[in-house]
Amino acid sequence: MLRKYVLLVVTLLMAGALASCSPLEGDGRHLVPLSSAAKMQLTAMGSSPGAAMMVRIFKEEDTLEVWKQTADGRYRLFKSYEICTWSGELGPKFYEGDRQAPEGFYTITPGLMNPNSNYHLAFNLGFPNKFDRTHGRSGSHLMVHGACSSAGCYAMEDDQIAEIYALARESFTGGNRAFEVQIFPFRMTPQNLARHQNSPHFDFWTNIKEGYDFFEVANQPPSWDVCEGRYVFRQPSAASAAASIAGVCPAITADQTIVSAFMAKQSADAIALQSAVTRLAEADAAAATAEQRRINADAELEARGAAINNAVDGFFSTIMTPFGGGTAQTQAVPVNPGG
Structure with a gap:
């Protein structure tokens, strides 16, 4: 009975909440232990609840x-969760109230952990971060949370956010001071970038792809600035080194094997991107040619139909001419009053 009452109260409060991820007094659900199945999976993959x-x-x-x-310091995928809903479109968040889920x-x-969220459980993304502030972007209460309802957030089912929250909690308990969240519009492949080559966000996406590529080759999340x-x-181990890999910023100091692999991936992906763009352009051109052929064929068919109709009309007009030009005429017949 108490459980039903608590659920009713939470439901009513959610219904009256504003479109944000603001806090509300909770009931201890943030302390639910990590499941034995999750612990067994972590052990099987060579990790532990307290690991980063x-x-x-x-x-x-x-x-x-x-x-x-x-145990070897590399990261392995624990689990993929289907996001219930997220707000806005592909692309970063720009300003408070645009109902756009951030990227970066x-x-x-x-x-930033929110055990008292009115959306079951949540953690705040910390938007705007240093990059967002540099570009004058604004927003608040941007979360990953439960309740499958979003107004600028990433919403999960309650059982999903409960497990994710427990994983984060145990990681902090294990001595880790933070964890990284990397948010992308899509998997950063050359093919996906080619599909969105005309997006106004393309330069931003190629920038965050550098972080994506770093993780792909190093199996460790990069530090960022x-x-x-x-x-x-x-590289995280070069925390006191300069921040940049390329450009006018100072050069990176890191494991040369990782840097070489990163640069090789960037180069290979750039070539693959250009190839994908070319293929898409060729496919678009072929589709346009096929469409024009269809239009021409339809026009030719319509012209032939019109010509046939004109020929038929001309034929009947010719043969009906002796009978009055092909049109039925009604002639007045004199009436004989006497007969």
């Missing part, structure tokens, strides 16, 4: 991934 973690979000794929650090790199500390208005990334 990282989150990746892909808007277009509606996917949230939790990665956990293993966000560092989550214990103070902002230089010349762009995200810059570095």
Whole structure:
């Protein structure tokens, strides 16, 4: 009975809440232990509840991934969760009230965890971060939370956010000061970028792809900073080194194997991107040619039909001419009054 009452109260409060992820006094659900199944999975992959973690979000794929650090220091995928709903469109958040879910790199500390969310459980993304502030962007209460309802947030089912929250809690308990959340519009492949080559966000996406690529080759989340208005990334172990990999910012100091792999991936993806763009252009041109052929064929068919109709009309007009030009005429017949 008490459970039903609590659920009713939470439901009523959610119904009257504003379109944000503001806090509300909770009931201890943030302390629900990590399931035995999750613990067994962590052990099987060479990790533990207290190990470091990282989150990746892909808007277009509606996917949230939790990665956990293993005994060799590398990160392995623990689980992929289907995002229930997210707000807005592909692209970053710009201003308060645009109902847009952010994109970029966000560092989550214990103070950003929200055990008293009116959306079951939540953690704040910390928007605007240093990059967002550099570009004058505004917004608040941007969360990953439960209740499957979003106004600028990433909303999960309650059982999903409960497990994600527990994973983060245990990671903090294990001595980790923060975990990274990397948010992308889609998986940062050359093919996906080619599909969106005309987007006004393309330069921003190629910038955050650098962080995506770093993780792909290093199996560790990069540290990030902002230089010349762009995200810059570095190897976590080189935290005191300069922040940038390229450009006018200072050069990176890091494991040369990782840097070489990163540069090789960037180069290969640039070539693949150009190839994908060319293929799309060729496909568009072929589709346009096929459409024009269809239009021409339809026009030719219509012209032939008109010519046939004109010929038929001319034929009947010719043969009906002796009978009055092909039109029925009614002649008056004199009436004989006497007969």
